[in-house]
Amino acid sequence: MAQSQAIVARRKKGKTAFLQRLFNILWSCSENKVIPFYYAIQDQRITLASFAKEFFSTFASHYLSFLTRNKDWVITPFNYVALKEHIASYPELHMRCQSIDEFEKTGNWDLMWTVASRAPFEIAASKGIKIVQIFDEFQNINAYIVDERGNTIDTMSGAYLILAEKREAPLIISGSEVHGLLEIVRRLTARFKERTLENLPEDEAKEAIRRYAKASRTKINEQAEEKIWNLTKGDPLYIRALMQSEHNDTKDYTNEDNIIATYTQEITQGEIYGTWAEYIVKVFLEVNERNAKRIMLYLFQAGEERTRAQMIKDLNLDMTDFDLQMKLLQLIKADLISFGSTAFRYTIAQDKTYELVFRRLFQDEIDHFIPDIRKELRQEMGRKSYEKGKFREYLVRERIKKPFNLKDLAENGIDLTIKPKTILERETVKVGLRDREIDLIVKGNIEMWIDVKDTKGKYGKRDADRWIEIKQAIDEKSPKTLFATYSQNGYTAAAKELLVSNGVYVLKGEEGK
Numbered sequence: 229m230a231q232s233q234a235i236v237a238r239r240k241k242g243k244t245a246f247l248q249r250l251f252n253i254l255w256s257c258s259e260n261k262v263i264p265f266y267y268a269i270q271d272q273r274i275t276l277a278s279f280a281k282e283f284f285s286t287f288a289s290h291y292l293s294f295l296t297r298n299k300d301w302v303i304t305p306f307n308y309v310a311l312k313e314h315i316a317s318y319p320e321l322h323m324r325c326q327s328i329d330e331f332e333k334t335g336n337w338d339l340m341w342t343v344a345s346r347a348p349f350e351i352a353a354s355k356g357i358k359i360v361q362i363f364d365e366f367q368n369i370n371a372y373i374v375d376e377r378g379n380t381i382d383t384m385s386g387a388y389l390i391l392a393e394k395r396e397a398p399l400i401i402s403g404s405e406v407h408g409l410l411e412i413v414r415r416l417t418a419r420f421k422e423r424t425l426e427n428l429p430e431d432e433a434k435e436a437i438r439r440y441a442k443a444s445r446t447k448i449n450e451q452a453e454e455k456i457w458n459l460t461k462g463d464p465l466y467i468r469a470l471m472q473s474e475h476n477d478t479k480d481y482t483n484e485d486n487i488i489a490t491y492t493q494e495i496t497q498g499e500i501y502g503t504w505a506e507y508i509v510k511v512f513l514e515v516n517e518r519n520a521k522r523i524m525l526y527l528f529q530a531g532e533e534r535t536r537a538q539m540i541k542d543l544n545l546d547m548t549d550f551d552l553q554m555k556l557l558q559l560i561k562a563d564l565i566s567f568g569s570t571a572f573r574y575t576i577a578q579d580k581t582y583e584l585v586f587r588r589l590f591q592d593e594i595d596h597f598i599p600d601i602r603k604e605l606r607q608e609m610g611r612k613s614y615e616k617g618k619f620r621e622y623l624v625r626e627r628i629k630k631p632f633n634l635k636d637l638a639e640n641g642i643d644l645t646i647k648p649k650t651i652l653e654r655e656t657v658k659v660g661l662r663d664r665e666i667d668l669i670v671k672g673n674i675e676m677w678i679d680v681k682d683t684k685g686k687y688g689k690r691d692a693d694r695w696i697e698i699k700q701a702i703d704e705k706s707p708k709t710l711f712a713t714y715s716q717n718g719y720t721a722a723a724k725e726l727l728v729s730n731g732v733y734v735l736k737g738e739e740g741k
Contacts, residue, residue: 268364321351385412433462525586651668653668678713
């Protein structure tokens, strides 16, 4: 079932952390006899002879590390000279080391690389084991390795045309220059299964936010988690940059203004800016004229794919279809835009952070307009829906600020009169080990907590599970505390059934006053 894989994602998406974690898992499961080999191809010029020896010595170090359970040889692999002192009792390594030495003496660098590149597969096949080859920044293999005359060998990846099909030693390759990596992968026709490393899903992103907050001693609550999720959309770079920013002076993200202030700094001069600027500046050094920037701004504003014909018409471009195609290919090569559903259509990532970095750099030059970053960040975080939610809480509070009978207010209410003395709004309380934000807490002869939702969708099972989890935690300490929910747009059948069966009161809509 083994198949070589190509993991595609731009810089700082978490690829290296993912690959290294995979290596650690495989190395730790020694009983499975799957030996991991990790190698990062550097972006610096190196001769083929030196590359072959470095590649082989790193492989041999990881191989020996797995067999001997000596993790130090992973942390600090042997150099080629030091390796020879440790392989005398491993003929599968020793004889290949001798071959590399002999080929180097005769100046046959190609055969040195042949021995080194085939070693993982050949040893795996002869020993009846599995070796997983994990190569990071694989696109560099065709860009930085040079021959005896100092010329770049742009066919180095060709060694894997056959080796990538070997089930005994499949490859997992990755790289931060997406187009460059895919160009190599597609030359190695059908050898690799392409996988895109997407952003973190919402639950994992919020867990990451909580962990970063704890590590950086930054105060957050559920409302802050939601805002940061809306802002970052689970991008690992954006989350880390915001939570570990040197501009996070207040250490308090429960205040929306502090999030905006810090994120603005990261977009205009911090790690987020530096990462995207590296991509953007690289291409505009080669395509340094206005139309390329206009095209990118146009695609951002379109919000969907566009054909070359549409671009020429809408932007009134004075260029041929072929000239435009060449310009677009340069933008694709720099990983700034991508192909749409066909090679005639083009699109750009719907990523507000990326868009704001670009527009801050170039929108003034293009159409003499400077974007209001803080305003747009506030909108992105859901300020409007937040204010709408606040208004809905106000309406609910108006209905309960005077004594009321629960049977009149809730669909499943009992005959119980509640006499409020104080109503707390958006109160942060400790529930278990976490801080939770409660929309409304009624304090009086009876205490009642109310979860208020004013979303486009109905109150769903995830919402119900969260509220019931909070109720169960509080029941242990305060069993007399009542729990209720209000949803402007109703409930799914499963959510309502779950709430009622767990003793949560479902408040009637306003028409049911």
